[in-house]
Amino acid sequence: MPVVFFVAILLFLPMNGRAADVLIHHANGYADTVQRFTWMTIHDGRVAAIGNGEAPPTEYSSVVDMQGKTLMPGLIDAHGHVLGLGQYRMRVDLVGSESLQIALAWVTEQAPPGTGWVLGRGWNQVLWPGKKFPTAADLDRVMADRPVWLRRIDGHAGWANARALQIAGIDNATPDPVGGEIHRDAEGNATGIFVDAAMALIDQHIARPGDDEVRYALVVALKELNSLGITSVHDAGVDTQTLTVYKQMADDGALSVRIYAMISDAGENLDAMDKPLHSYGGDRLTARSVKLYIDGALGSRGAAMISDYCDDPGNKGLVFSGQDELDEMVSKALGMGFQVGIHAIGDLGNRMALDAFAKAQEGDSDRHRNRIEHAQIVALEDIPRFAGLGVIASMQPVHATSDKNMAADRVGEKRLAGGYAWRKFLDSGAVIAAGSDFPVEYANPFHGIYAAVTRMDQNGEPTGGWYPGERMTLQEAVRAFTIDAAYAAFQENDLGELRPGKWADFIVLDRDLFKVDKAELWQIQVEETWLAGVRVFPANE
Structure with a gap:
């Protein structure tokens, strides 16, 4: 037997010699951004084997013919707000209002009946x-x-x-x-x-929703995420109530998306936890990260800047805490065994976050995999510090194409050299975990992949891309939404690729994203979403 063929057989043998439950065949499959396959077998929700040509002749409980459809790993949104998305779908929606008059009209049209808020x-x-x-x-x-x-x-x-x-x-x-x-x-x-x-x-004057209302909103959100090919979400800012409801849903088998919960702040929500929660409910729920906040957003001029806003002299934005307080919160969370992700948008906010990590980690970066959420405007001299400290840049490509109309007004051309600077981050050796920040942006990950690769909006503007030198390659963008996002959650051994031993989380597309024109990337439609070898979209009848 030729050596190459023998190695291939070893690579694709089912785990532990066990019979597979499900055969997926006749697929245009991508195990990652490089390796291809035409068939995959699944056992106990995990990939048992992948290969090309004819699948091994054995008994399967289910056989699915993909008829040449493109199949790839499920996509991971490394920064979203699940409860916020569900609530957003049930409230007044002003996204896309092009004037104050239109916004006011929509408030009148969409306001629910009654006398309450x-x-x-x-x-x-x-x-x-x-x-x-x-x-x-x-x-x-x-x-x-x-x-x-x-x-x-x-x-x-x-x-x-x-x-x-x-x-x-x-x-x-x-x-x-x-x-x-x-x-x-x-x-x-x-x-x-x-x-x-x-x-x-x-x-503080608005009544908090009850558990049933929270659960309903989460279900609404999860169904939408299923339809978009998202199989895992890093839920950025979860309170105790929401975590409790997530655990109930996991117990009931109702989590159709894997949740990596980031506990909101280092106060009472963190105090309520004795220790991190790992792989709960069949690996559907993990809570081992804490989200801290150091500044606001660029659009409302709340992002903390080293120098004044160009369009608002005298205003440097908002700093939510002093350096000593931030250092203490980081130290507390790390001491309890949690990863820390710090919301930082302005260059001052990012510098303070990096300083806090440098102090708390004491040279130990690999164990913590700490993160900065957004990392939008970063001083050029601070970009290499991410890789040096092992800090993951949790970035949202769609923010660049959404913010391009106002970012230069806010911070000026010079500071934009370190703005939404994906290429500089990658070239410095940093890991980028990509997300959407839904419901701030639409949750569709193919919108993010398109933005990362083209630096253009969906109208193809600006021609050639906004600061095109910061583009990612398609392979880099897909990695940021798959294996690198999994790495940011310590889940690269279970998620992010379709390889033997990893969860069989995958999606079926209406076209091959690696072969279509880049201009089409945002138009890709998800036809099926599978989680642990079970189809969750369209929902099984």
Whole structure:
């Protein structure tokens, strides 16, 4: 027997010689970004073997003929907000509103009946003529008799009407909280816009949802993610209640997406946990990461910058905590055995996060795999520190194409040399774990892959790409949504590729993403999604 053939047989033999339960054959399969296969066998939800040509003759409980369809590993969104997505689908949706007038009309049309709070999300003043923040008086023109609270698209600012301000007791004497800002007019009156930590002044007056409502929202979100080919999500910012509901769903076999939960902050949510939660419910739920927050977002000028915003002199954004406090939170989480992911968008926020990791890790990087969530605007001299410290850059490619219309206004061309700088990160040796930040952006991972590869929006603008030198290759972009995202969650031995021993999480596509024109990448449709060898989309009848 030729040596090459013998090695191939060894590579594709079923694990432990066990018979496979499921045969997938006649597939245009990708085990990763390079290795191809035409058949795959599955046992106990994991890949037993892959190969080319005819599958081994044996008995299978199920045989699925892919008829030449493209099959690839399930995609991992390394930064999303599952509960937020589900709630967003049940509230006023202002995404895409192209003017204040349209946004107000949509509030009127979509507000649920009753007298209680009207909640919603998605407005973006940058897309409106004049680009000015809206006011409570604007909302009062269409809805003054009940409280209204609408989050900006990035979730880092909120817009309230006068009734909401009244309920919250907001007046001229209300101080700005640390890490937050109340927008005020020339007379010192609150205008209705609350940024970052100031949003809690309104949020605390809105009743928390019950467990049943949380579960319903999670189910709504998971079904949407199934349809988009997402088989695992790093849920960035989970509270104790949501984690409890996740565990109940795992117990009930109701988690159709794997959840890598990032506990929100190092306070009471972390204190409620004795230790990390590993591979719960058949490996459907893991909670071994803590998400901290050091600054806000670029669109609301809350991202912490080393120097002033170009379009708002005197404003350097918001820092949520001092360096000593951040250092203490990082040390606490690491001491409890958790990975730490720090939300940092501005160059000052990123530098503070890196400094905190440098102090806490004491030269030990591989064990922690700490992360910076977003890493959008980074000083050039700080980019190599990611690889040096072993810090993972958890980045969202669609943010670049969404922010391109305002980023230069906010920070100027010079600082954009370190903005959304995927190529510089990769060339420095850093690992990029890609996500979407849904519902801030649409959760479709092929939109992210397209943005990463082209640096263009879906209208093909700007021609040639926005700062095209920062593009990823297609293989790099796919890795960022598969094996590198798995690495960011310590799950590379189980997820991210279709290889013997790993979970059989895969998707079936309407076209071959490695052969289509790059302009088509965002149009790819998911026809089937499988988790642990079971089809979850379309849902089995």
